[in-house]
Amino acid sequence: MMNNDKGETVLTIRAKNIEEARAQLWNEYGNDYSIISKRSIPQTGLWGLIRQKEIIEVSYIVKNRNSAVPPQADRLFAPSVDETGIAKNDDFLRNRDEILKKNTGSVENAIVSTQISNLSKQIEELAERVKSGTAVAGSDIHPSIQRIQELLGDNEFTFGYIQEITEKLKKTFPWDDLEDFSKVQRAVVDWIGESISIAPEKVHRKPHVVILVGPTGVGKTTTLVKLATMFMRAAKKNNKTLNFCFITTDTMRVGAMEQLSRFGEVIGKNVLKAQTNEDVQKLYEEYKDYSDAIFIDTGGYGPNDAQHLADMKTMLSVQGMNPDVYLTVTASTKARDLNTIMQNYEPFGYQSVIITKCDESEQYGNVISVLHERHKSISYITNGQKITQTIAKADVVEFLKRLEGFAIDRVHIEDKFNKDDILGEQ
Ligand SMILES: Nc1nc2c(ncn2[C@@H]2O[C@H](COP(=O)(O)OP(=O)(O)OP(=O)(O)O)[C@@H](O)[C@H]2O)c(=O)[nH]1
Ligand SMILES: [Mg+2]
Missing domain, CATH: 3.40.50.300 (P-loop containing nucleotide triphosphate hydrolases)
Incomplete structure (x- = not known):
């Protein structure tokens, strides 16, 4: 625990991915938190034998710490949302008062409250996506990820490879950042480049x-x-x-x-x-x-x-x-x-x-x-x-340049992957 330059207490939690971290924070604080940063932490399995996994550590601050209503109770009254995603405040306040009268302090109430809050969070997110036109029927895949999957398929990447890139996109890009397709595409091209291993030059004994x-x-x-x-x-x-x-x-x-x-x-x-x-x-x-x-x-x-x-x-x-x-x-x-x-x-x-x-x-x-x-x-x-x-x-750059359908930033990939001369053209 530490303080930021505004004197606010900065806390951290660890989770498998950002969605899980958000869910934990939501359960704990409702809307009263702000994520400040996140970083990946490599985790090695049993004696280093199992493939490395990554978890993330999220730093956050809690807003309205002195709020009179505790977070769990507060979330009981997340506003109901109509089909356009707009909260119906009158209904919301009426429901809140009725529920408050009936429910006081039991474990069951706490569980119900968590369930309701989770549901209202999902409704909010869905309403948000309906508004922004990014909801996909029957799937939780952002259109940018779908486009990347199609492009990888067109380039004959294997199903396993496409899955790996999909997981990486989900982990790295929060939903809103996926809107920026050129940024997503650039990251994917970089990852493809990083996945190509070029044999190092070796010095051999004669002969x-x-x-x-x-x-x-x-x-x-x-x-x-x-x-x-x-x-x-x-x-x-x-x-x-x-x-x-x-x-x-x-x-x-x-x-x-x-x-x-x-x-x-x-x-x-x-x-x-x-x-x-x-x-x-x-x-x-x-x-x-x-x-x-x-x-x-x-x-x-x-x-x-x-x-x-x-x-x-x-x-x-x-x-x-x-x-x-x-x-x-x-x-x-x-x-x-x-x-x-x-x-x-x-x-x-x-x-x-x-x-x-x-x-x-x-x-x-x-x-x-x-x-x-x-x-x-x-x-x-x-x-x-x-x-x-x-x-x-x-040469990694030559492979990347031949990717079909991807916009390739040549200067960037040449800088990043340090293009060597092609011997055959000398
Ligand atoms: N288009 C193209 N053809 C190639 C290339 N390399 C070899 N070939 C052709 O492929 C055919 C087979 O080449 P070889 O070198 O005989 O192949 P190999 O592996 O030694 O064949 P086996 O000894 O029968 O197993 C020949 O017609 C070559 O000219 C290449 O990079 N591009
Ligand atoms: Mg031969």
């Missing part, structure tokens, strides 16, 4: 072994070559030469070796072939001492092809190799399939995800939602079939 895994036809081979090209350019920029080789373990598919070899020819590199774990091991031992990087291409299997996935994992397990494994998926993959793929490739210990074929997709909500739900980061995105200039480091 930097890069392995791409992922379903059939997602663009693993093409992306591996794009990565090699990008690393080569970065080295060249620093007046260095990148010593590297390609290894393909994709020996089953007709033409797989030729495909990579063709790319290899273009950039002047041989492609080495590995059919077994011993082959990978041998090639690694042979090349590790004088390679800056080793790029390993893998065959594509369906995410439910457990046997092939297990064989591939065995083939790639080489002591001391410590590879940088990326899961490669296309931007247009449905959220549910993405979830299955990410789950089934988990044994490869991929550090982050490469999103391919972004040029073929308009919406990214599916990818953003699933990666957020599975706590995975994005490292690169690819944007076309051309080997050069169609790979970029993943």
Whole structure:
């Protein structure tokens, strides 16, 4: 308890959300309180194992502290409201006198009084919403939240993600503040940005072994070559030469070796072939001492092809190799399939995800939602079939700019998310 600069006593209460805090204050003081501020307090569950929840702490002052009528009794006489939401004061005063005569001080009266006061509070709120035209038949969702839900749906965000944003809006914005749609929208764009995790740049010990895994036809081979090209350019920029080789373990598919070899020819590199774990091991031992990087291409299997996935994992397990494994998926993959793929490739210990074929997709909500739900980061995105200039480091701002239907304040998001250069455009 403390005093504010007007000498009024400032009190605090804690609650799950602002609505609950208001309900508590209403029960205690009727209308005779003013909320001054609120703040969120993180709560950690059992030994920090359970997901963090937040509660809020509300600071408030009590008005009319010396009022002759105690708050509970006073609320018995909340004015009745007609269909326009306007209080009928004569009826209200008559009822108040009659009830006062009949009811004095029993527990039952207190309970009834609380119930009546809660009801009158609800009526007041409803009348307020009818007046302002914001009441929604059969739902307690503000139109701004509904609009946000529609926009998120249009961008293919998952139901779970939309629910999360809805709860956050309800917690953060009091009903009246939801009227300001551009403010709401800006907050949602910020939250989407905050939910995108970009893989941090890492410094690797030589040789930097890069392995791409992922379903059939997602663009693993093409992306591996794009990565090699990008690393080569970065080295060249620093007046260095990148010593590297390609290894393909994709020996089953007709033409797989030729495909990579063709790319290899273009950039002047041989492609080495590995059919077994011993082959990978041998090639690694042979090349590790004088390679800056080793790029390993893998065959594509369906995410439910457990046997092939297990064989591939065995083939790639080489002591001391410590590879940088990326899961490669296309931007247009449905959220549910993405979830299955990410789950089934988990044994490869991929550090982050490469999103391919972004040029073929308009919406990214599916990818953003699933990666957020599975706590995975994005490292690169690819944007076309051309080997050069169609790979970029993943960038929050680029994802936000592609959100459909949202008004995007570019200066704000660039300031907030600190846009990096797109490597592919250099
Ligand atoms: N539009 C578009 N096409 C791409 C992109 N990346 C790759 N592709 C194309 O996707 C097709 C498959 O690419 P690959 O690199 O062979 O895919 P993969 O994952 O190695 O395929 P498998 O080895 O058979 O599993 C090719 O036609 C590529 O040109 C991209 O970013 N955008
Ligand atoms: Mg391939």
